[in-house]
Amino acid sequence: MPMKGRYPIRRTLEYLQKGDIIFKKKVKIMTVNYNTHGELGEGARKFVFFNIPQIQYKNPWVQIMMFKNMTPSPFLKFYLDDGEQVLVDVEGKDCKQISQHVKKILGKSDEVLHAEAQAKMQASHPANFGPKKYCLRECICEVAGQVPCPGTKPLPKEMTGKYRAKMAQSQD
Amino acid sequence: MSGRKIMVHATWAIGKVIGTKMQKTAKVRVTRLVLDPNLLKYYNKRKTYFVHDALEQCTVGDIVLIKALSVTRSKHVKHELSEIVYKVGRVVDPLTGKSVAGTEFVEPLSDLVLEENISLSDKLKELNISAASSAADSPSVQTPTS
Numbered sequence: 001m002p003m004k005g006r007y008p009i010r011r012t013l014e015y016l017q018k019g020d021i022i023f024k025k026k027v028k029i030m031t032v033n034y035n036t037h038g039e040l041g042e043g044a045r046k047f048v049f050f051n052i053p054q055i056q057y058k059n060p061w062v063q064i065m066m067f068k069n070m071t072p073s074p075f076l077k078f079y080l081d082d083g084e085q086v087l088v089d090v091e092g093k094d095c096k097q098i099s100q101h102v103k104k105i106l107g108k109s110d111e112v113l114h115a116e117a118q119a120k121m122q123a124s125h126p127a128n129f130g131p132k133k134y135c136l137r138e139c140i141c142e143v144a145g146q147v148p149c150p151g152t153k154p155l156p157k158e159m160t161g162k163y164r165a166k167m168a169q170s171q172d
Numbered sequence: 173m174s175g176r177k178i179m180v181h182a183t184w185a186i187g188k189v190i191g192t193k194m195q196k197t198a199k200v201r202v203t204r205l206v207l208d209p210n211l212l213k214y215y216n217k218r219k220t221y222f223v224h225d226a227l228e229q230c231t232v233g234d235i236v237l238i239k240a241l242s243v244t245r246s247k248h249v250k251h252e253l254s255e256i257v258y259k260v261g262r263v264v265d266p267l268t269g270k271s272v273a274g275t276e277f278v279e280p281l282s283d284l285v286l287e288e289n290i291s292l293s294d295k296l297k298e299l300n301i302s303a304a305s306s307a308a309d310s311p312s313v314q315t316p317t318s
Contacts (some may be wrong), residue, residue, distance in 0.1 A: 011212040013251055028184040029237075035245050035275055056205045067235070070258065071265045072275045079184055079237065087266055168178055
């Protein structure tokens with residue numbers, strides 16, 4: 001049974017996570033004014049249909065509001081934290097062009113995203129074991145392919161401490 | 173107990189005015205897109221805020237930009253009106269600066285050359301004349317603009 005609706009791929013987690021516009025911290029509100037009819041506004045309509053869910057998924061704290069048929073030509077308006085407003089004319093543009101333009105002016109660049117990802121990775125170093133709050137894993141028994149935890153499955157006799165002690169004693 | 177420092181989630185928000193019956197206060201509805209966890213589709217979730225509006229300049233239906241106050245004014249009012257973005261009935265197109273009604277401009281743009289309106293009686297006269305003559309004469313003068 002296929003998914004319901006037109007272009008239901010928009011409603012998959014994989015599609016939402018593929019969004020590449022992550023706004024800078026100072027962008028608070030995004031407003032899209034577009035029209036339901038008209039050739040020139042086709043790009044804006046496609047942008048709203050395909051890209052807005054991706055943007056909202058990656059920027060959950062940005063308020064996005066859509067307005068239909070308020071002005072003859074479509075545009076985007078961004079409201080930044082310091083009171084500044086950015087107006088982007090969108091008439092005649094393709095939805096890909098719009099999203100690339102928005103990413104260029106108000107999105108975090110790839111280097112910044114890389115740096116942030118690195119910083120996050122440093123916090124979770126895979127070679128460290130310890131409490132869940134600070135490290136990824138608590139004990140090496142959690143790793144697949146290593147000796148399982150004796151709490152869940154008893155160790156083979158040769159590995160237990162008392163057998164080894166007995167062997168060591170019987171040898172002396 | 174006014175003068176409390178507040179921690180509001182959003183310092184800025186945009187919403188629609190839904191009520192102005194209070195003195196110097198507007199009721200503003202802010203909609204945010206929230207993801208439904210099962211459908212994975214975004215729906216508008218509304219929240220009303222009481223917004224301080226010193227000059228009582230809002231009417232119902234305006235789209236306004238509100239800003240969080242640093243100190244809360246009263247038990248419910250935590251925001252103030254920053255600016256009216258689109259005034260209802262008097263929307264101004266930000267790209268051209270002209271007033272706009274829906275998808276049409278209120279006054280026609282001056283750089284468009286529109287042909288003068290031919291009155292109905294003149295059109296009828298033209299039809300009468302060419303009815304007797306051959307049908308090759310097209311009475312209609314109207315050419316589509318743009």
